[in-house]
Amino acid sequence: MKIDWSLKSMEERRSKFFSPGLKKFMPFSEPITFKSGKGQYLWDENDKKYTDLLGMNVCISVGHAHPSIVEAANNQALELPHCTTMFYHPVPLHYAEELIETFPKNNNWVVHLTNSGSEAVDLALMMARSFTGNIDFLSLQNAYHGPTSGAQALTGISGFRHSIVNVPGISFVPEPNLYRGILGSKTENYLDAIDQTIKTSTSGKVAGMIAETIQGYTGIVEMPMGYLKGAADRIRAAGGVMIIDEVQAGVGRTGQSFWAFEKHDLIPDIIVVAKGIGNGYPIGAVVAKKEIAESMEDKFMFHTYGSNPVSSAAARQVLKVIKEEKLQENALQVGKVFLERLKDLKQKYQEIGDVRGKGLMLAIEIVKSRKTKEPDPDLTSYIFDQTREQGIIVSKSGPNRNVLRIVPPLCLNEEDVDFISDALENCFKSSKK
Numbered sequence: 001m002k003i004d005w006s007l008k009s010m011e012e013r014r015s016k017f018f019s020p021g022l023k024k025f026m027p028f029s030e031p032i033t034f035k036s037g038k039g040q041y042l043w044d045e046n047d048k049k050y051t052d053l054l055g056m057n058v059c060i061s062v063g064h065a066h067p068s069i070v071e072a073a074n075n076q077a078l079e080l081p082h083c084t085t086m087f088y089h090p091v092p093l094h095y096a097e098e099l100i101e102t103f104p105k106n107n108n109w110v111v112h113l114t115n116s117g118s119e120a121v122d123l124a125l126m127m128a129r130s131f132t133g134n135i136d137f138l139s140l141q142n143a144y145h146g147p148t149s150g151a152q153a154l155t156g157i158s159g160f161r162h163s164i165v166n167v168p169g170i171s172f173v174p175e176p177n178l179y180r181g182i183l184g185s186k187t188e189n190y191l192d193a194i195d196q197t198i199k200t201s202t203s204g205k206v207a208g209m210i211a212e213t214i215q216g217y218t219g220i221v222e223m224p225m226g227y228l229k230g231a232a233d234r235i236r237a238a239g240g241v242m243i244i245d246e247v248q249a250g251v252g253r254t255g256q257s258f259w260a261f262e263k264h265d266l267i268p269d270i271i272v273v274a275k276g277i278g279n280g281y282p283i284g285a286v287v288a289k290k291e292i293a294e295s296m297e298d299k300f301m302f303h304t305y306g307s308n309p310v311s312s313a314a315a316r317q318v319l320k321v322i323k324e325e326k327l328q329e330n331a332l333q334v335g336k337v338f339l340e341r342l343k344d345l346k347q348k349y350q351e352i353g354d355v356r357g358k359g360l361m362l363a364i365e366i367v368k369s370r371k372t373k374e375p376d377p378d379l380t381s382y383i384f385d386q387t388r389e390q391g392i393i394v395s396k397s398g399p400n401r402n403v404l405r406i407v408p409p410l411c412l413n414e415e416d417v418d419f420i421s422d423a424l425e426n427c428f429k430s431s432k433k
């Protein structure tokens with residue numbers, strides 16, 4: 001059958017053949033289709049061009065259809081599309097070595113390749129429990145870590161938690177959100193909450209804690225300086241390990257460092273990576289200190305497509321492209337200009353409660369009143385639908401659905417920022433009409 005691009009037939013097929021659970025995942029009030037992409041741009045089936053500020057959910061790190069990445073993957077696919085982990089193949093091994101080179105030296109890191117971020121999160125949780133012999137585990141309220149059983153159990157947003165028996169033993173601590181966190185704007189309060197939670201909701205011994213350096217889906221909430229280190233100190237004192245989820249904030253996105261945690265004076269025990277490491281090719285990884293990973297060596301643990309040579313070939317090239325095209329530096333420079341433009345926008349529109357972020361990981365939070373900070377999901381939905389008309393793709397995110405999340409491919413340039421700023425301004429202007 002010929003590929004049918006008509007919206008009507010796709011809607012019919014989605015409704016008839018896709019599991020109903022996938023329906024919820026619809027961004028705009030009307031469906032949208034993308035036919036092709038290049039760099040930071042996308043085209044729909046009518047050849048309308050969009051600037052992609054979502055990067056297909058932060059997967060496109062260095063640009064859509066990057067020629068050298070497609071070539072690396074295609075060359076590997078022509079030779080051997082898959083080689084299961086039990087047989088030797090050099091490509092995933094080279095990737096593991098090159099990935100480790102991007103992490104702080106002398107930590108005896110090892111890599112366990114998976115197919116996705118949530119598989120890596122599940123594995124990291126298992127490793128922490130296996131290594132420490134403890135069960136209790138901490139995660140942040142409002143965090144998103146994925147849909148699988150372990151990752152869902154670590155996700156602190158009810159909209160993503162199904163009424164099923166999830167992995168037990170998880171306690172949630174308040175997210176240190178200095179704009180609207182429930183314990184106010186002092187980092188110390190959030191660290192005290194960790195102490196309290198360990199004392200009251202665990203056996204006193206924990207397996208660990210997981211946190212993103214910048215909560216992505218939650219609406220670009222950066223952990224305040226000192227929080228991650230303070231959390232790690234407390235967790236380690238209670239016998240646990242500190243896991244950092246770099247699925248969204250990693251691979252140079254923040255501009256300041258390759259991995260976002262590096263600016264937080266912390267060496268995690270385990271790091272979870274995915275999405276942007278593959279630039280659209282499915283791959284995730286747990287990077288762990290060897291002695292921690294060793295705790296699982298007695299039993300089988302592999303994912304059939306983990307160590308896939310095509311994804312590994314693509315991921316190797318992603319690391320190369322980020323270096324060669326200076327994309328981390330670009331994220332820093334363009335991100336600075338972008339944030340300034342968002343601040344200008346905030347000056348003009350009272351309904352913007354906050355703008356924030358690092359590098360090319362930015363957000364606009366929309367509120368009913370700056371004083372009460374009451375979220376305005378309806379206005380956010382309106383603005384969001386307008387962004388599409390203006391030719392930009394952003395994400396409507398956060399537990400209150402009132403944050404426009406901006407996480408474009410790292411090749412975005414300053415001319416794009418001019419275009420996007422005008423487009424965003426048009427959206428806010430039109431809401432006044």
Ligand code: PMP
Binds near residue numbers: 118146245247
């Ligand atoms: N961690 C974070 C921070 C994520 O944003 C996501 C996906 N949005 C995941 C884990 C799960 O990754 P995946 O969807 O590849 O399983």
